[in-house]
Amino acid sequence: xxxxxxxxxxxxxxxxxxxxxxxxxxxxxxxxxxxxxxxxxxxxxxxxxxxxxxxxxxxxxxxxxxxxxxxxxxxxxxxxxxxxxxxxxxxxxxxxxxxxxxxxxxxxxxxxxxxxxxxxxxxxxxxxxxxxxxxxxxxxxxxxxxxxxxxxxxxxxxxxxxxxxxxxxxxxxxxxxxxx
Numbered sequence: 001x002x003x004x005x006x007x008x009x010x011x012x013x014x015x016x017x018x019x020x021x022x023x024x025x026x027x028x029x030x031x032x033x034x035x036x037x038x039x040x041x042x043x044x045x046x047x048x049x050x051x052x053x054x055x056x057x058x059x060x061x062x063x064x065x066x067x068x069x070x071x072x073x074x075x076x077x078x079x080x081x082x083x084x085x086x087x088x089x090x091x092x093x094x095x096x097x098x099x100x101x102x103x104x105x106x107x108x109x110x111x112x113x114x115x116x117x118x119x120x121x122x123x124x125x126x127x128x129x130x131x132x133x134x135x136x137x138x139x140x141x142x143x144x145x146x147x148x149x150x151x152x153x154x155x156x157x158x159x160x161x162x163x164x165x166x167x168x169x170x171x172x173x174x175x176x177x178x179x180x
Contacts, residue, residue, distance in 0.1 A: 011163075011164050012053075012090075012162030012163060012164060012165070012166065012169060013054055013056075013163060014053070014054045014056045014057075014162065014163065015055040015056075015057060015058075015059055015172070016054070016159075016160045017051045017052045017055070017062070017066055017069075017110050017114075017157060017158070017160075018046075018050055018157065018158045018160055019049040019051050019076065019078070019106070019154035019156070019157055020048055020049075020154060020155070020156040020157070020158050020174070021078070021153065021154055021155070022075075022152075022153045022154075022156075025047075025149065025152050026046075026047050029047035029126065032145065033045065033047060033127075033128055033129070036128055036129040036141055036145075037129065040092075040133050040137060040138075040141055041131070042092070042129050043130050043131070043167060044166070045127070045130065045169065046160075047126060048127075048158070048160075049078060049097065049125065049126050049154065051157070052110045052111055052116070055116075057114070059159060059161060059173070062114065062159055062172070063159050065114055066113075066173065066175065069110060069113050070156075070157045070175035070177055070178075071179060073106055073109065073178065074178045075155045075177045075178060076102050076103060076106060076153070076154045076177070077102075077151050077152070077153055077154075078097050078103065078124070078126070078151065078153070078154055079097060079150065079151050080095055080096070080149060080150055080151065080152070081097065081098050082095075082096055083095060083096070083142045083145060083148060084096040084125070085135065085138045085139070085142065087135075089130055089131060089132060090127060090130055091125065091127060092127070092129045092130055092131050092132070092138060093127070093128045093129035093133075093138050093141060094125040094127045094129075095126040095127075095128060095148050096124075096125050097126060099122060099123075099124050103124050104122060104124075107122050126152070128145075129141065130166060154177070155176060155177055156175065156177060157174070157175055158171060158172075158173070158174040158175075159172040159173045159174070160172060
């Protein structure tokens with residue numbers, strides 16, 4: 001019998017704050033995500049690292065806070081630890097990132113700026129495929145991928161409305177990190 005999953009677990013909610021790689025890496029990652037989407041019959045979404053998700057406040061409240069946060073954060077080097085998979089819709093296939101001090105500090109700064117406590121189990125990753133895919137399909141897709149870059153530069157922070165399925169997500173605002 002096929003596994004069933006609750007609809008809310010394959011739909012986003014609230015507002016999310018994303019770190020976004022610089023333009024060249026973002027383009028390459030977008031091509032990878034689109035290719036995996038076709039291969040696995042999953043949704044397409046922008047390349048990003050969720051710094052904080054599920055924010056239950058309006059974008060008009062979150063955007064000015066994130067704009068100020070962007071001024072205080074410098075561009076971050078994100079270090080790859082390889083490709084990973086999980087039995088989770090939004091973490092089906094991903095580039096696992098090192099939870100180093102600057103990235104964890106950026107997560108903590110975002111959480112506190114938005115009135116939340118940092119997540120003790122913060123798991124930095126850049127998703128490459130969403131969906132309920134079996135492990136063999138995910139492994140086969142991962143095996144066809146080129147070796148991931150050892151590092152990425154996150155140069156922007158974006159506020160996304162992530163209500164519903166990924167096709168309905170929308171950009172609220174974006175800011176360059178460290179911009180004065």
